[in-house]
Amino acid sequence: MPDRLPHDKSCLIVDDDQPFRTRLGRAMEKRGFDPILAESVAEAVALINEHAPSYAVVDLRLEDGDGIEIVNKLHEKRPDARAIILTGYGNITTAVAAVKAGAIDYLAKPADADDVQKSLLAPPGEMPEPPENPMSADRVRWEHIQRVYELCNHNVSETARRLGMHRRTLQRILAKRAPM
Structure with a gap:
């Protein structure tokens, strides 16, 4: 799968749960990405304005807003960016809003780094493979x-x-x- 990565492997990871954000950043780095970590909408937007990454993994609910704002901003700056939304509290309404904003997938937290990678690298228009070990x-x-x-x-x-x-x-x- 790493051979399918584009030249720019920057990956913005936005989550207000610091241990999860750090773990996922390390795991994505091991998979060939260049993680950029943020804990809020404001911090993520500032990072996107500096350099819009190729990929983003964004928590839906953040203390200063929601991840859909980040996905919208990312696609304003870089329309070809691939973003997924993570949530620990999902429902159909937010899943639809995430997809309308341009997210390519919507995963339940805590998401496995392999599932995140599969979603980010799935060919456009195709669904990623189902998870090997889905949550019970x-x-x-x-x-x-x-x-x-x-x-x-x-x-x-x-x-x-x-x-x-x-x-x-x-x-x-x-x-x-x-x-x-």
Whole structure:
């Protein structure tokens, strides 16, 4: 797959989760990309204005806006750029908005670097190969609960209310490790 990389291998990675952003940056570097890391919409837009990268991996929800703004800005500066959106809290509406903005794929977090690479390098108009090890249904559920919990500022009662579950059930789920 690395032989399909264009000459310019710059890859903007935008995520407000610093450990994830750093891990994905290292993994993409090992796969032949030149990662450029940013943690916010403002920082990403400034980097795009300096030098619009060939590729972008952008989190949908950031503290100062959303990743769709970044994809729009990237395509203004460099129409041939290939971008994918990552999200821990996806739905059909945001997936459609991401594709309309020019994202070539929409992946659930935490995305595997191999899946990110496959999406970025898939020939235009073709779908990337399905993931080798997709997340289990239990893991997807756990990720969704964690995301809602985070959005509720770690308030167990509010999270339980929004998820429509009993508070004690939620506490038991939060106390366990993530399923594989």
